Structures are given as C-alpha cells and as structure tokens.
Amino acid sequence: MSLKRLLLGAALAGVMASAAMGTALAADLIAIITPSHDNPFFKAEAQGAEVKAKALGYDTLVLVHDDDANKQSQLIDTAIARGAKAIILDNAGAAATVAAVQKAKDAGVPSFLIDREINVAGIAVAQIVSNNYQGAQAGAQEFVRLMGEKGNYVELVGREADTNAGIRSKGYHDVIDDYPDLKMVARQSANWSQTEAYSKMETILQANPDIKGVISGNDTMAMGAIAALQAAGRKDVIVVGFDGSNDVRDSIKQGGIKATVLQPAYLQAQTAVEQADTYIKTKKGPAQEKQLMDCVLITPDNAGKLETFALAN
Structure with a gap:
C-alpha cells in the first residue's frame, strides 16, 4: 500500500x-x-x-x-x-x-x-x-417598599403578543394590588421600546403630573421613562425595571432608576x-x-456585581 x-x-x-x-x-x-x-x-x-x-x-x-x-x-x-x-x-x-x-x-x-x-x-x-412571575413579584415588593405603600403610579407594559409581558404584569399586580393606597393612574404598552416609552411617558406625565412611581415591564422601557422624567425635571419619581441591563445598572449606581430584576x-x-x-x-x-430560571432583585447593594445580564459571585 x-x-x-x-x-x-x-x-x-x-x-x-x-x-x-x-x-x-x-x-x-x-x-x-x-x-x-x-x-x-x-x-x-x-x-x-x-x-x-x-x-x-x-x-x-x-x-x-x-x-x-x-x-x-x-x-x-x-x-x-x-x-x-x-x-x-x-x-x-x-x-x-x-x-x-x-x-x-x-x-x-x-x-x-x-x-x-x-x-x-x-x-x-x-x-x-426566566421565572418571570417570581421576578415580577420581587420587583413589585421593592417598588411597594420604595413607594412607602402609597401614591399614584404608572405601569409600562411590553408587547401584547409576548407571553412575558402578561406574566410580569400579573406578578406586579398580585403584589401591588394588595395595597389600596397605591393607585395606578395609567397603564400603557410601549412595546419593549425605549423611544416609545419616552413618548408615552411624556404624554402620561402631562395628564398625571402627581405620579410618584413607574413600574416597567423591561429595562429598555424603564430607560425611556427615566429619560422623559429627567427631561421634565422629575427626579423624584421612582422607576423600577426588569431585565438587569448594564444601562440600568449604571442608572441605579448613579441614583436614577431605583431597582431592576435580573433575568439571566x-x-x-x-x-x-x-x-x-x-x-x-x-x-x-x-x-x-x-x-x-429564577430572577434576582438588583438594587444599589448589588448593582456593582452585575455585568452583561449575569451576577458575579
């Protein structure tokens, strides 16, 4: 051979x-x-x-x-x-x-x-x-605490065709609705979009200038909301997101958005x-x-450990 x-x-x-x-x-x-x-x-x-x-x-x-x-x-x-x-x-x-x-x-x-x-x-x-319901409940509990269990608030919801949008909203309300002094004055879909959330937040704020908080179905919409609020000089409004993005991590560290929920x-x-x-x-x-997969609440206490949708040990 x-x-x-x-x-x-x-x-x-x-x-x-x-x-x-x-x-x-x-x-x-x-x-x-x-x-x-x-x-x-x-x-x-x-x-x-x-x-x-x-x-x-x-x-x-x-x-x-x-x-x-x-x-x-x-x-x-x-x-x-x-x-x-x-x-x-x-x-x-x-x-x-x-x-x-x-x-x-x-x-x-x-x-x-x-x-x-x-x-x-x-x-x-x-x-x-992600265990969206578990994560939403964790985010809602922190939102209630930050709001002092009272005040008018807004909910920004994701795409209606996305199952996660409904699950997160239900998780939020199964906690928040137990507090009668927390009153939702507006609930709108911003389709997971930062640009759309900015526009919707501007309109909502004009109609409801006395809002105290915004709970968002994802971080991208939360970033749009906080930008609109800051542009209006409303740094007093509490914003909570969901996802665990680096952008929201940085906002939390700078005192803007107050909390989010990390999904891995x-x-x-x-x-x-x-x-x-x-x-x-x-x-x-x-x-x-x-x-x-369970989600993790992100606050100023652990935001420094967050990187690219993962939490360092």
Whole structure:
C-alpha cells in the first residue's frame, strides 16, 4: 500500500473516531435567532449562545428577526437550508412561532427556545425561560417598599403578543394590588421600546403630573421613562425595571432608576446550546421541556456585581 493511501486512510479513521466520540465537526452548524440586537438583552443572548457554541466546536449562524413572525419563518427556512443541527431561538410571538418551530422539527432540526415560550408543548425540545412571575413579584415588593405603600403610579407594559409581558404584569399586580393606597393612574404598552416609552411617558406625565412611581415591564422601557422624567425635571419619581441591563445598572449606581430584576439571559442562552449539543450527540432532550430560571432583585447593594445580564459571585 502506498504512503499516500496510508495517510488518507489514517485521516479518514481520525474523522470517524472524532464523530464516534461525539466531537462536533467544523461543518456542524447551530443557528441563533433573536430579536434585534439594538436591545442589549437580545445581544447578550446571541453572544452567550455564540461563545458557547464555538467553544463546543460548532459553526454559528447568528440572525435577527426584529420581532417579525414572517421574517422569523424565513430565517428558520434559511437555517434548515444551511443544514443547521439545531436552532437556538428567542421567538417573535407565542402563537405566531408555533408553525415555524413545527416546520423545523418536521425538517429534522430541533429548536431550543430561550427567554420567550410558545403556547404549544411538544414541538420544541426545550423552552428555557426566566421565572418571570417570581421576578415580577420581587420587583413589585421593592417598588411597594420604595413607594412607602402609597401614591399614584404608572405601569409600562411590553408587547401584547409576548407571553412575558402578561406574566410580569400579573406578578406586579398580585403584589401591588394588595395595597389600596397605591393607585395606578395609567397603564400603557410601549412595546419593549425605549423611544416609545419616552413618548408615552411624556404624554402620561402631562395628564398625571402627581405620579410618584413607574413600574416597567423591561429595562429598555424603564430607560425611556427615566429619560422623559429627567427631561421634565422629575427626579423624584421612582422607576423600577426588569431585565438587569448594564444601562440600568449604571442608572441605579448613579441614583436614577431605583431597582431592576435580573433575568439571566447569558446563562439561558449558554444552557440552551449545551442542551442542543447533548441532543445532537445523543438524541436525548432535557428531562423537562419547560425550564424556569429564577430572577434576582438588583438594587444599589448589588448593582456593582452585575455585568452583561449575569451576577458575579
């Protein structure tokens, strides 16, 4: 046998051995699809998933659906066509995403959902989400304390199509509504948007100049609210957010926003990739499809430990 054939045979044997040991080959691809990276939360998800996937030996395809279900469906088509071994997805709507995830499953591409769940079980391999109700209750309890259990307040709500918006709002009200001297004078959706929250807060403030607090469904809207309040010279209004972004961390440290609730975006994304890796190699999914990760209240006491949606030990 020639030396060339011996070397070729050895190389082929090495590839087969690597595959047998479950090592990801360079051609193995994981698609990571999230809302716009303009929101630092979604950017952190994408970064966390990409870092973990590359560490495990995968190529990555990072895509953005901009909360557009039609675009999301097209991106999943792209992932399928590119031969993705798995999809990590922060979806574009609890109901609107079901068909797209089913399409991927039918094509043999498993989906691992993060942050937002869908309203059908059994088509995604995993749905790894923050315990939004627990986190909202923690945020609401701090809000009540900061408000001194009384005063007029405003609630800014996220996108109505997003399950998390409703869960967080319910968690807030299951605490705040027990205090009769806390009166909600306005409740509006700002669709998770800082710009929209700024505009809505300006309008609300004109109609309700006596407000004492704002509780927000996410940090991006909280940043819009605090900017509008500061522009109006209202540094006395208490603002509480939800997410644990670096922007809100810095605002808390500077005495602006008073508190937020950390949901571990980076860890969720990395956990999803780890579970995808296990599934690719063994065809075994997690023990439970829906997995909840508890949230952590962030105040001036621990804000200094917060970095990129993770809390240092």
